[in-house]
Each structure stands twice: as C-alpha cells, then as structure tokens.
Amino acid sequence: MKIVSAEALEALRQEAVKALSIREESNRSDSAAASGLEKGTPHMQILCCGGTGCKASESAKIVQEFHNALEAHGIADRVEVVVPGCFGFCEKGPIVKIIPDNTFYTSVRPSDVGEIVTSHIIGGEKVERLLYQDPGTGAHISDSKHMNFYRKQMRVALRNCGFINPEDIREYIARDGYKALADSLKRDSLAVLADIKASGLRGRGGAGFPTGVKWEIARKFDAPDKYVVCNADEGDPGAFMDRSIMEGDPNSVIEAMMICGYCINAHHGLIYIRAEYPLAVERLKIAIAQAREYGLLGENILGSGFDFDIQIRYGAGAFVCGEETALIHSMEGKRGEPTLKPPFPAEAGYFGRPTNVNNVETLANVPVILTKGPQWFASIGTEKSKGTKVFALAGKINNVGLIEVPMGTTLREIIYDIGGGVKNGKKFKAVQTGGPSGGCLTEKHLDIPIDYESLAAAGSMMGSGGMIVMDEDDCMVSVAKFFLEFTVGESCGKCTPCRIGNKRMLEILDRITEGRGKEEDIEKLETLAKVIKDTALCGLGQTSPNPVLSTLANFREEYEEHVRDHVCRAHKCKALLTYSIDPVLCKGCSACARGCPAEAIVGEVRKPFVINPEKCIRCGMCLSRCKFGAINVI
C-alpha cells in the first residue's frame, strides 16, 4: 500500500491510533486495580521485551510460552503478544508488561508464564512475587511510572522504545511517525533547517557539534550526488543506546535521515552499522522494506517530488570507524583509517561527494523536535546543551540499564536516585563517562549538572553516553590500563603519536601494575599523554590519553602507592598481592586446597593449611572457597 500524500498518511495514522490506544491509555492511567478477562476486560496485551539484553535471558522463549498458553486457554483472540524494543531496565530483565493495567513484571522466567496467564490475564490477580520490589521500602511496585528508576527520566530519543512493535511501521505512524517528514516536505527546506538550528540540538556521538550548523554547511556544497550517513558504529564498550534505538524504534532514524536529506538536498542515505548487532540490522532492514512498501522511501515521497532511499553498510569491528573520515573510508571498502580535516566530509566525503554524518541518537531526536517545536526542545536542558541524553548505566550499580535524562541532571541523581546506588553496599569510588576517550570522575564531581561543557571542564567528556560506576574494589591504575589496552588494540596505526605513544604508555602502566614501576614513570606518563593529545591525527588518538590523565588527576596517590610502596589498595593488581592463611581461623577443611588450580596449598585435614607463595598464581580461588574468612590478602 503506497501512501501518496500527507493527507493519506494522516488517514492511516488515525486508523493506526486505534490499535495503539489501549497501550496509550494504560500508560496514562494511574489506577492500581488489576484487569483480567474474567473481570470483564475485553482485550489485553502482553509486552515482552525484545532487546538484546532480554533476548540473552530467553525472552524469545517467554514469547513462545505466552503464545502456547494463550492457545491452550483458547484466549489468543482476546490477548495479543507484542514484542517491543528495550524497556531500559536491563538489570531486572526479562521485562513483561501487561496492558491495560500497566503491570511491570521483572526477571520473568519461561516457567512463570503459566502463572501470569492463569492468575493475572484470566483471573485478574497480579503475580506479586514478579513485581519490582523497592529496595528502600520493600514495597512491591506494579507500575513502572512509580519506580525510582523511571521517575526522573525523560524519554525523548527513546520515546517509542519499549512501547511500539518496531517491526510494524503502522505503530510508529500511530505515534506521529513520519508526520515531521510530511510537514517538512510542505515547507521550505531552509525553514526546516532553521528549526533544527533553533532547537539547539548537538551531536550525541560525543563531540557535541551543533547539528543544525552541520546541516547548513553540508547544504552549501552543491553536487548531483550527496549523501546522508547515519553513524551506527557504536564502538564504545559499555554503551548500547544506539543499538537500543535501532532495535526499538528504527523508523525514527529513517525519518530523520530523510528530513536531513531534504534540508541539505541529498537523495542517498547510508547507514553504517556494526556487524556485531544482528538484531538491530534485522530491524532496520524490516523498517526500510516497510517504508519502501508504503512509499515513504523511494521516488516522489508523499507526492512532494522529493526522492530518497537508504542502504545499509556493515562495519567489521574497528573502533576508529566511529570517526567520520575513517567511517567513510570503511564504507568505500577500504581500511578504516582517518584522514586530515579539512576537507570535511561536508565538502568531500563518500567517494568524494558531499556527505553529512550524524549519530543514531542525534537523528532519533530530529522528528520529535519538528513535531513538538524547537522551542519545546530548547526548553529542556542547560544553557548550552539542550534536550536530553541517553546513558548506558553499568558497572557496580544496582540498576543497570539504559536511561534518558534532561541535560543538567547531576551524576548524583543518576547514580543514586535512578541507579539505586552502588552494588552490595560498597563505597562509591568513581564513575567513568565517555568510554575510552573519557575520564573518571569522583565524589567531588557528583553534583555538577551534566552537559557537554561541564563534563569537559571536569576532565572527562560526554562521549556517546557510557557511564560505568566503580567501587572501592576497583584499582584506578588498572582501569586506566584497561582503557589504554583498548586504544592500543584499536589504534589504526596511521599516525606515530597514537601508534607508538600509546604503546609506550601501556608499557609503563604494565610496569606499574606489576610492581616494577620507577619513580620517574608517573611524570613520563604525563608528558607522553600531553604530547599524544596535541599531536595525534584524529579524535581517537587525541582523546586516548584521557583515561590516564583523569585518573592521574583524581587518584594520583594510587599511582604513587603502586610505584613507591608496591601496594594496590583495591587488591586488583595480582603481582602486588600476597595470599596467606590465618592459622587461627583455619579449620583445616581443605576446601581451599581442593579448589586451588595451582596446587599451591598443602596441609593436613583439621590442621591449619599453608600457601606456598612460589606456586601461588594469586587467582583468588581460595578466597572465594573459604567459609571461615581465613584467607588474608595484602
């Protein structure tokens, strides 16, 4: 079915809205009462998270079990199973949501399905044990609206994730999808561009360049073939917002690319996506095929005379390809090595044609800016950073997941209110933002309002939005080494500062963590870091020393302890540890000796055992096996 005009799109939307209204109302309603078929609820829906995280915990099997159970009870015609994208609360996955009473079940197992169907769907009684339990009050919370995890969030880029079925374009259309495109095509493209500029939207991939300005520059270069590229090469380990958007709301990216194409006068779209994201690729392919079927991609879109089509290009696992010029070379079938700018891609990009590159999350904001107006968007956030930002909250935190908050929210609110604090009651030590290009922030930074400028001023960066929380058991020298290992592995090798400089820095960090650090090493690290920052060719190289510089700035004493005293206070650096058995506490149960992979523990049963330091490989196995707390580590 081709949609030939804006009016036809509107007619389709009004039709599609009906199918979605049960979910919309359920979202708005605040009633705590449970619905059920026997209580007179005519139709119900079961939403089972279909994001990668929940799929890893057998959510596909849960969906199958629901279908089976509904068939068995003969109620499949009254209860629909929908598989939306990520709900964000990955810690408690797989998530199952029941509509119309908006019940939010957490950590659902395939074996729970029968009970949900008989007691809730049919009987109208909620399954209490599967409800989220507030860790503070111990109360069961049924509606996600009332959970701390969601309360401070504001979902703009993620507006449709966990709500619509991403494999059905009509559900996207029902939520004002392609309305921004239809409206834009009726307006002068310069006016549309002016709206994007006025909204204050900045690139969400890391650098924060104003999107409207970028489009304006790309518009200036005239050529018969111009390209709009979506950078979906999410390489930052620990960030997964782009993937979630593509899995949960692929049409928003497609619509935004078309609007960009209209503004800059381009007719070709390319999505550069990691091959490691099979589900996102699949969902994008479905969305592109459906958009073509509906005539939303192709020639003479909505009768406007504007043509646009999109193709997918695959990355093959190279972090540096997140950099624009490297990404473009990779799409051309070459090694993903960056080149000097200028010329910028806007002038000479994909095969020398003018090319505009935007990140997935940036694009996902575009349609909603146009439907709700640039002033609405500009009213959210701080003076220089408008709108919201999605963060992938992970590490030593209670509520791991994907969150979206207004710019200007503090780290404390994110970590303690939304994230539920540090796991296992441990002490907060640092939070790492910005991935391998970012830095570690500490207790003293917790109250700064987050935006591009404030994070940079604190010695870190926004980056793509990875946020990893660390506790007292994390060694900051090891963390810096971890990131540097990543950069050394991912350096493309083109420029000397990055290729050799980072390698030398890693060698120094290796030395320090192995207890062979020299007095002058810390100073050497600082000098090298500064030189690399100043001289590397691309963004990857220039930011690669950030993890070292920020840990040096905030945790210098830990470096000094490693070098001077050969002590790792977090007990992470193996070479600096000594394991021993306390002869008073040891009961001689032999659990440690039986578990020791190096056979380094000897002794007679019911007498204290001893560790042979020569043989000990410091794996910590004895520590985890001893029930009497008799293993000492210093």
Place this chain on the structure above:
Amino acid sequence: MSEIKVSCEALRKVEEICQQFNNDPGELISILHACQNQLGYLPEAVQRVIARQLGIPASKVYGVVTFYSFFSMVPKGKYPVSVCLGTACYVRGSDKVLEEFKRVLGIEVGETTPDGKFSLDCLRCVGACGLAPVATIGEKVYGRLNPSDIKKIVAEFED
C-alpha cells in the same frame, strides 16, 4: 600468509559472491562479510580470488581483512567462545572469566582447540551489560558468570 587449502567449490562460491556485488572494489567489505558467512573464515586462497575478481592487489584485500577484528584468517572452532571485555563486564570481573576459559580449554585468545571444537576470542560489548560479565558460545549468551561456572558450561558442549 597461511597454507590452508580451500576446495575448488568454495572458491567458485567466492567468485559468485564477487559477481553478485558486480566485482565492485567499493563493496569489498560487504563481499568479505558474505564470504566469511559462507566459509567461516577468509584464508589466503580466498583473498587471492577476491583480489583477482575485483582487479585489485591481494595486498589490499589482506590489508582490509587484517584491519577489522570481525574478519578471521583461521577457522573458528565448532563452538566459538567469546568473552566480553567491555567496560561493564571488565569491572564485574570478566578478566577472571577469561582466565578460567583459557585454563579449562587449554588455549590462548585467538586459538582453536586441537580437536577443532572450541575457539576462544574476546569481544567488546554485546550490549547485555545488565548481565555482566557475559560470554557467548555460538549464538547463546551466558550472563552473570562466575569463574567457577566455566567448567560446567564447557562440559555442556562435550559430546
């Protein structure tokens, strides 16, 4: 490069794939993806056929294959094991999980067991950070791993 022998049939398949992409050098990465999907890996003989088909030097194909971590020049095991070393998994102890896999399988990262059953690799973030630390064996994702689980998991695949 290696001395892996590839059947004529497989090489014909590679030629076919190149033709599907109109022997366009700009499609080199797509072609490599398609060939690796088909054969499981990209040995020297395959790279030479691709180079000839596209009319580019074999060194260029080799340069691209070795640049991207997704491409492999050696066959993977029947059950490829990948341990996630993303940041979230790292702070939750994935390094210890990796050590244990190495010990249990008796191979290093990038190697395959002599019986061809398991290969061991690292990857950066499958995006299941809520389940950290994570490892994948084939398509299956194992989450919330503890080094003491590894022996049992590997045993699941021993037939």
